[in-house]
Amino acid sequence: MYEPIRTKSVHTTAGTTPDFPHRSREEELDIQLAGHLAALLTVTDELRSLESSADLDRAAERLAAQVARLRGVPPVRAARSAHIDASLAALHRRAHTLAGRALVVAASRADTAAAILSAQRMDAHTVALGEPRKPIAAG
Template sequence: MYEPIRTKSVHTMAAAPEIPHRSREQELDIRLAGQLTALLTVTDELHALATRTDGGAQGTGPAGAALDGAALDGAALAAAAERIAEQVARLSGGHYPLRAEPTDGGAPARIEALQQRAHTLAGNALAVATSRGDSAAMSLAAERMEAHTAALRDRDLATA
């Protein structure tokens, strides 16, 4: 009734042993390093804004807008950035991440957006670290989430 198939199926897996395949653990390492590197970039931006406002004290940004220094503790952000960089290096086989030069501008809306972005990235890193079972990265990500939550809460209270 039907003619037999004479050609090889296009749906069979190609036998290509030369293609390197990564384990689930390696994939999670790569994802976690990526999330932490993104968090490091945002942390560096916030640190740069903190140092532009007299080391984290109350200052003014462009156009005379007041910047809330309580949410931007320069020393704490610098320490957090170093800890994040150490975790990325650990996950990347000892290679420290490249760090971007922070941009200019510190409008309060931008600072709040950076804090929110950092909180989201820390949450993503926490989820990946939990999947991986990495307690050091989990504690760092949870600590950064808490710090950015507190900064956003302080900013909300200051504007209320």
């Protein structure tokens, strides 16, 4: 009733190596977290070029250290530029969003150091925006 399959299967069978590399979930999360932290570092450097702050300097160094830990190499950082068109508020909102994304990924991979740093940066950018902090309700 059915005709036998005559073409090679597109699925790999156990014991054969696929034609493309596979990464584990942890490796994928490391890559994703490093990307979010590197983007946060870039925005932090932009903020540092607009307003000098010891807090931003410390945050940039801690972010760079986390990215280097995850990637195995130090991040490439752009030189400070005085020609940034974004407003401070827009940069703080962007940094807050990126820190939130990093926090979600750090929490999913159980990276305590990155999660704490991300949460601290979210708090700092919330304060910089002048928004009141909303307490997290224990549930």
